[in-house]
Amino acid sequence: MLEVDREQVLAHRIAAQGLHREEADAAALAVFDLGLQSTQRDTAAISLAARLPGPVTEESFADDPRFVLAWTHRGAPHFHRATEIGQVTAALVPLGEDDAMARMGWQRKQVEAAGMSATDSLFTAAKAIRKVVTRTMTKGAVSEAVTRIIPDGLSYWCRGCQATHILEQLMRLAAIHGGARLEAAAQPATLAPLTGRPRMRTTPDPAAATAVVRDYLRLHGPATPSEAADFVGTKVAVARRMWPDDLAEVRVAGRTAYLPESDVDALADPPEPDLVRLLPPWDPFLQSRDRALLVPDRARQKEVWRILGNPGALLAGGEVAGVWRTKGSGRKRLDFTITAFDPLPPPARAAAEAEAERVAAARGFADLRITWS
Known part of the structure; x- marks a missing residue:
């Protein structure tokens, strides 16, 4: 059994996720095999700027027909290759009622109280979304229309909006099955029919689910x-039903973990992570669920992953070496505050400032100002 240390694991992930900038085309990046999360505006473009050698802008990426934005894993918005959205949708069909209920996450109790199974709730909502979303519509308009045709237990009264809405997580999980995508870069959130509007599939596809794992x-x-279960948004027992056969056991940080057998050689001898990148919140590198391995110090973990308002992460020399935030001054200048956990050598600081220029350009700012703290 191969035994590796955490530095080796991080170096392997940096290479696997394309952070060495060896691909020139976004569609060739391996991160799209799983999907690129886009929880806030510009985060996906910044993730691409960290991986592509050429210029990246939110507008050019959002308008690229090779990608589709949709609520997928855990109900979070992800960009996927348009040619693979059918496979992604198949993978999101729950493998059973335990899987369906687990995916409801923070709204399980409301779904349980509705008097329907989680599976029935999911596809009842999906059918309603398919009926309603026949054109481009804001999320609020979709919610209002869907609420009129779903059982009362699947909606709730929103005091802030003074309106009745479909359960938020249920809507996010059901939309892709209802043939609805998200309009990239639209504010407020806006839904539209998927191109070709594939038929709704309710039968589980274990092979597709296994491919996600x-x-x-x-x-x-x-x-x-x-x-893996945490990423999918399900129970560990369900993740074991999705577990691939072609895996190798690896000892890392005193525990047994797994990766595909075909990746063992790459893990055993990864390229040196001698690079500096500014990663946005929810970047794929920060989506690994073993946060203690990514950032061993608990105080620093709390800086990187906050309950509200995550900063970006400074990646330097194979480590999460700090955090960064920005504040726009109109549309002219972007102000950066970069906080290094430990003193950085001058070349790393200079590289971080060059990365800040790439982030500013990706967000459409011609000027920037950088403050180190």
């Missing part, structure tokens, strides 16, 4: 069933 292990491995 395998992709997680390729990009975030070595990892455990618990970590």
Whole structure:
């Protein structure tokens, strides 16, 4: 059994996730095998700027027909290759009622109280979304229309909006099955029919679900069933039903973890992570579920992953070496505050400032100002 240390694992993930900038085309990046999360505006473009050698802008990426934005893993918005959205949708069909209920996450109790199974709730909502979303519509308009045709238990009264809405997590999980995508870069959130509007599939596809876990292990491995389950948004027992056969056991940080056998050689001898990158919140590198391995110090973990308002992460020399935030001054200048956990050598600081220029350009700012703290 191969035994590796955490530095070796991080170096392997940096290479696997394309942070060495060896690909010139976004569609060729391995991170799209799993999907690129885009929780806030510009975060996906900044993730690409960290991986592509050429210029990247939110507008050019959002308008690229090779990609589709949709609520997918855990109900979070992800960009996927348009040619693979059918496979992604198949992978998101729950493998059973336990899987369906687990995916409801923070709204399980409301779904349970509705008097329907989680599976029935999911596809009842999906059918309603398919009926309603026949054109481009804001999320609020979709919610209002869907609420009129779903059972009362699947909606709730929102005091802030003074309106009745479909359960938020249910809507996010059901939209892709209802043939709805998200409009990239639209504010407020806006839905539209998927191109070709594929038929709704309710039968589980274990092979597609297993492919998601395998992709997680390729990009975030070595990892455990618990970590894969957390990414998918399901129970560990369900993740074990998705578990691939072609895996190798690896010892890392005193525990057994797994990755595809085909990746063992790459893990054993990864390229040196002698690079500096500014990663946005929810960047794939920060999506690994073993946060204690990524950032061993607990105080620093709390700086990187906050309950509200995550900063970006400064990646230097194979380590999460600090955090960064920005504040726009109109549309003219972007102000950066970069906080290094430990003193950085001058070349690393200079490289971080060059990366800040790339981030500013990706966000459409011609000027920037950098403050180190």
